[in-house]
Amino acid sequence: MTTTVERPLGKVPVAERGPRRPGRFRKHLWSFVFLIPMLLLFGGFTVWPMIASWWYSFFNWDGVGSPTDWVGLANFREVLGADSFWRAFWHSFVFSLAAIFIEMPLALVLAILLNNSWLRFRNLYRLVLFLPVVATTAVIGIVIAILLDPAGGLVNRILLDTGLVDQPVNFLGSTSIALPTLLSIDVWKGFGITLIYWLAALQTVPRDLQEAAAIDGAGFWRALRFVTLPVVMPIAIVILLLVFQRSLNTFDLVRAVTEGGPDYATDVVPTYIYRYAFDPSLQAPRYGFASAAGVVFGLLTLVVTVLQAPLLKRRMGGDR
Amino acid sequence: MTGRWRVVARRNIWHLLLIPLCLVWVYPFVWMVSAAFKTPREMLIGGLSLMPNDATLENFRRAWTTAKFGTYTANTITFSIAVVILVLLVASTAGYALARPGLPGKKILVGILIATMFIPHGYTIIPTFVLVNGIGLGNGLLGAALAQAGPALVVPVLLFMGFFSGIPKELEEAARMDGAGYLRTYWRVMLPLAKPVLGTVALMNFIGAWNAFFIPLVFTLGNPDLRTLGVGMYGFYGQDTTDWTGLAAAACISVIPVVVVFLFLQRTFVEGIAGAVKS
Numbered sequence: 001m002t003t004t005v006e007r008p009l010g011k012v013p014v015a016e017r018g019p020r021r022p023g024r025f026r027k028h029l030w031s032f033v034f035l036i037p038m039l040l041l042f043g044g045f046t047v048w049p050m051i052a053s054w055w056y057s058f059f060n061w062d063g064v065g066s067p068t069d070w071v072g073l074a075n076f077r078e079v080l081g082a083d084s085f086w087r088a089f090w091h092s093f094v095f096s097l098a099a100i101f102i103e104m105p106l107a108l109v110l111a112i113l114l115n116n117s118w119l120r121f122r123n124l125y126r127l128v129l130f131l132p133v134v135a136t137t138a139v140i141g142i143v144i145a146i147l148l149d150p151a152g153g154l155v156n157r158i159l160l161d162t163g164l165v166d167q168p169v170n171f172l173g174s175t176s177i178a179l180p181t182l183l184s185i186d187v188w189k190g191f192g193i194t195l196i197y198w199l200a201a202l203q204t205v206p207r208d209l210q211e212a213a214a215i216d217g218a219g220f221w222r223a224l225r226f227v228t229l230p231v232v233m234p235i236a237i238v239i240l241l242l243v244f245q246r247s248l249n250t251f252d253l254v255r256a257v258t259e260g261g262p263d264y265a266t267d268v269v270p271t272y273i274y275r276y277a278f279d280p281s282l283q284a285p286r287y288g289f290a291s292a293a294g295v296v297f298g299l300l301t302l303v304v305t306v307l308q309a310p311l312l313k314r315r316m317g318g319d320r
Numbered sequence: 321m322t323g324r325w326r327v328v329a330r331r332n333i334w335h336l337l338l339i340p341l342c343l344v345w346v347y348p349f350v351w352m353v354s355a356a357f358k359t360p361r362e363m364l365i366g367g368l369s370l371m372p373n374d375a376t377l378e379n380f381r382r383a384w385t386t387a388k389f390g391t392y393t394a395n396t397i398t399f400s401i402a403v404v405i406l407v408l409l410v411a412s413t414a415g416y417a418l419a420r421p422g423l424p425g426k427k428i429l430v431g432i433l434i435a436t437m438f439i440p441h442g443y444t445i446i447p448t449f450v451l452v453n454g455i456g457l458g459n460g461l462l463g464a465a466l467a468q469a470g471p472a473l474v475v476p477v478l479l480f481m482g483f484f485s486g487i488p489k490e491l492e493e494a495a496r497m498d499g500a501g502y503l504r505t506y507w508r509v510m511l512p513l514a515k516p517v518l519g520t521v522a523l524m525n526f527i528g529a530w531n532a533f534f535i536p537l538v539f540t541l542g543n544p545d546l547r548t549l550g551v552g553m554y555g556f557y558g559q560d561t562t563d564w565t566g567l568a569a570a571a572c573i574s575v576i577p578v579v580v581v582f583l584f585l586q587r588t589f590v591e592g593i594a595g596a597v598k599s
Contacts (some may be wrong), residue, residue, distance in 0.1 A: 025424060028420060028422075028423050028424065030417075030502035030503070031416075031417035031418075031420045031423050031502075032417070034413040034414065034416055034417035034506070035413070035414050035417045035418070035429075037409065037410045037413060037414070038410050038411065038413065038414030038473060038477060039414075041406075041410055041466070041469065041470045041473060042433070042436075042470065042473060042474075044451055044466075044470060045444070045448055045451070045466070045467060045469075045470025045471055046436050046439065046444065046470060046471055047432075047436075048447060048451065049443070049444035049445075049446075049447035049448050049451070050436075050439065050443070050444060052446075052447035052450070052451075053443060053444065053446060053447055056446060056447065063450070113334060113338075118331055119331065119334060120332075120335075121335075121338075124342075125338050125342060126590075127583075127586065128342040128345050128346055129341075129342070129345055130586075130590075131345065131346060131349065131579065132345065132348075134527055134531075134578055134579055134582045135349070135531070135575045135578070135579065136530070136531040136533070136549065136550045136553070136574050136575055136578070137531060137533060137550070138533045138550040138551070138553050138554050139549075139550065139553050139571045139574045139575050140348065140575075142553060142554070142567065142571065143348050143351070143352050143568070143571055144348055146564065146567075147348060147351065154351070188345070193593070196590055196593050196594065197593070197597050199594065200593065200594030200595075200597040201597065203594065235597060238597060239597065241438070242597075244438075245437065245438050248438075248440045249440055249441050249442070249534075251441070251442070251533070251534050252533040252534065252550070255533070255534075255537075255554070256533070256553075256554055269440070269442050270440065270441065270442035270445075270534070272442075273442045273445065273446075274442075274445075274534075274538075277445070277446055277449075278449075278537075278538050278541060280541060287446055287450075290446060291446050291447075294442055294443040294444070294445070294446065295443065297440060297442055297443055298439060298440065298443035301438060301439070301440055301443075302438075305438045
């Protein structure tokens with residue numbers, strides 16, 4: 001009985017696929033038309049730049065006219081041999097580490113707290129914590145730079161008045177403190193968005209599951225460990241990737257607050273590239289060299305992302 | 321009774337942590353607004369008071385006209401609206417097309433889109449700049465808007481695709497029965513249904529474009545009159561003698577509009593981000 005039913009069912013699509021194949025594209029003609037604008041923008045501003053960066057990186061080129069001075073791998077050799085590039089790369093990476101290991105856990109703790117319906121004013125708290133996300137980074141960077149100014153800046157005045165320090169702290173001008181200062185500002189600035197991500201993740205924990213845990217006598221920690229965290233884990237990986245992606249693009253803050261200084265102590269790869277390609281004080285821009293730096297940065301990012309891919313795949317597999 | 325009281329106390333104790341935290345969080349904003357109303361003299365003398373002694377609007381006047389923040393505001397509005405329209409149009413059409421069942425090549429395309437999400441902008445900025453100049457849009461706000469919208473498309477496309485895929489097939493079949501073609505179905509039936517996604521994507525990209533710095537900076541290097549607020553702010557700082565109170569007023573002009581927009585539409589924004597994370 002089953003075989004007679006199965007056979008025609010299995011056969012129908014096979015029989016139909018042949019004659020329908022040419023019509024398949026015709027049927028979707030309009031869909032392809034609808035895809036054209038996206039393909040143009042995506043092709044022009046994402047795919048092409050990826051390929052073109054490779055091409056440019058083989059030239060010694062100042063951006064005027066088209067590249068003609070082929071130098072082979074010289075730019076790459078220079079990038080890979082430049083301590084300044086590796087330092088900028090390390091700083092970019094440090095921003096990621098701070099976002100992943102400081103911002104993400106802190107935001108999770110606060111999200112768990114702010115997710116409790118018994119907490120009064122929780123919407124107000126969320127709003128306040130989210131404000132820095134909406135504010136323009138360049139503006140915030142400048143305002144904070146004023147507040148942290150060693151000569152008369154408010155933070156230093158408070159520190160001096162309360163006797164916590166006996167000399168003004170040069171938050172942004174000292175090679176050893178500038179980077180931690182910027183990292184703190186970055187955490188402050190990005191905290192709200194990570195908080196929202198976590199709150200979204202916590203919303204996916206089914207209420208009856210929590211209630212069941214409570215009935216079974218699970219306390220707060222046990223419920224967190226055995227109910228909340230396992231449910232949230234797959235989304236946590238997505239959040240990790242989002243946070244990672246954002247931190248790699250750190251540019252505004254560094255550019256506005258320290259311009260990568262003092263003595264390149266806060267330089268990140270985007271400011272490094274900007275300096276070689278666009279800085280108005282440049283005599284001759286080095287597009288080729290900056291492109292090589294971009295390519296190396298892109299490749300290294302790819303490596304890190306690919307290392308995370310198994311995690312991502314597990315999430316996809318677990319979901320569907 | 322005491323047990324109940326203890327629960328209330330335990331719950332409210334969190335405010336001891338949250339209130340100071342929030343005060344630290346908003347302090348830079350409060351300071352910025354307060355400084356914008358102070359006279360330069362009062363600012364120099366210092367003092368920790370947040371209430372200006374004799375509040376003045378002079379700083380705003382200076383920032384608006386002398387420092388050209390009026391122009392920058394107009395540029396920012398133009399730039400942001402252009403980005404939002406571009407993203408909405410391009411992402412909704414693409415998302416609609418990708419939601420069609422059985423579209424050939426769909427999986428590959430979506431895969432490529434997702435794979436490029438993690439490309440740092442520093443990597444693609446130079447060819448983007450060359451391309452925009454090449455098509456004759458260099459040193460223009462439209463060129464900058466294209467450069468901003470191009471890489472910002474992936475998430476909106478996925479959002480629209482997810483939304484349109486979830487709409488029951490019957491609805492479209494009904495539209496077809498009534499004689500609506502592909503275009504009309506998209507424009508008259510599907511797009512109005514997608515209002516929540518349209519709102520979210522519009523707001524996310526509006527805030528993103530308003531706050532954008534890298535792209536507008538690079539694309540207005542040759543024409544300072546086209547600067548947006550963020551870039552203009554930065555130019556302000558670079559001068560030899562810094563006009564602190566004017567700077568604070570300029571900062572208010574840059575930040576307050578977007579904060580107000582956000583306050584009114586925060587629900588859409590937060591839910592939109594939440595939806596994007598969940599799906």
